[in-house]
Amino acid sequence: MQEVIAHGVPALMVGLEPPRIEVCLEYRPDDPYAVSMLVGAPGALGGCPVGWVFARQLLVDGVTASAGLGNVRVRPYDPEQTAVELRVGGDLTVLLVRTSAVRRFLAATYQAVAPGAEWRRIGWEEVLARLTEDRP
Numbered sequence: 001m002q003e004v005i006a007h008g009v010p011a012l013m014v015g016l017e018p019p020r021i022e023v024c025l026e027y028r029p030d031d032p033y034a035v036s037m038l039v040g041a042p043g044a045l046g047g048c049p050v051g052w053v054f055a056r057q058l059l060v061d062g063v064t065a066s067a068g069l070g071n072v073r074v075r076p077y078d079p080e081q082t083a084v085e086l087r088v089g090g091d092l093t094v095l096l097v098r099t100s101a102v103r104r105f106l107a108a109t110y111q112a113v114a115p116g117a118e119w120r121r122i123g124w125e126e127v128l129a130r131l132t133e134d135r136p
Contacts, residue, residue, distance in 0.1 A: 003112070004027070004028050005026065005029075005109055005112055006024055006027075007024065007101065009024070010098070011039075014094040014095070021095075023037060023095060024038040024049070025037055026038065027108070027109040029113050029121055030121060030123070032113045032118035035054060036051055036053050037051070037052045037053075037084065038051050039051075039052070039095065058074055059102065062076075062084075063082055063099055063102055063103065068085075076099070082097050082099045
């Protein structure tokens with residue numbers, strides 16, 4: 001099994017009094033196109049983190065320019081912070097994370113799987129088997 005790359009990143013939740021929360025960015029080389037963001041807030045959801053999965057490229061693009069059209073959008077906030085917008089229905093949460101921390105995380109993912117080499121990490125036989133298996 002490939003090693004999971006996980007970086008804890010302090011974040012601010014934008015609001016009237018932004019609480020500091022812990023965000024964990026994760027990357028699994030066996031799912032090379034995706035990153036996970038685990039968002040935990042003290043007292044929220046019984047202390048359980050909420051997970052979001054989105055394209056690694058969205059994070060790459062969002063560090064330098066606005067990126068994303070769906071429930072996850074990423075954009076520069078100021079020279080030192082990147083805004084990650086998470087949408088559920090009509091609700092929006094904006095997290096501010098240090099751009100330098102995001103860049104370090106992305107550099108670690110590139111060490112594991114270089115851009116353009118992602119397709120080599122996908123177990124195509126397993127994907128094909130799941131697509132063609134009989135289901136009741």
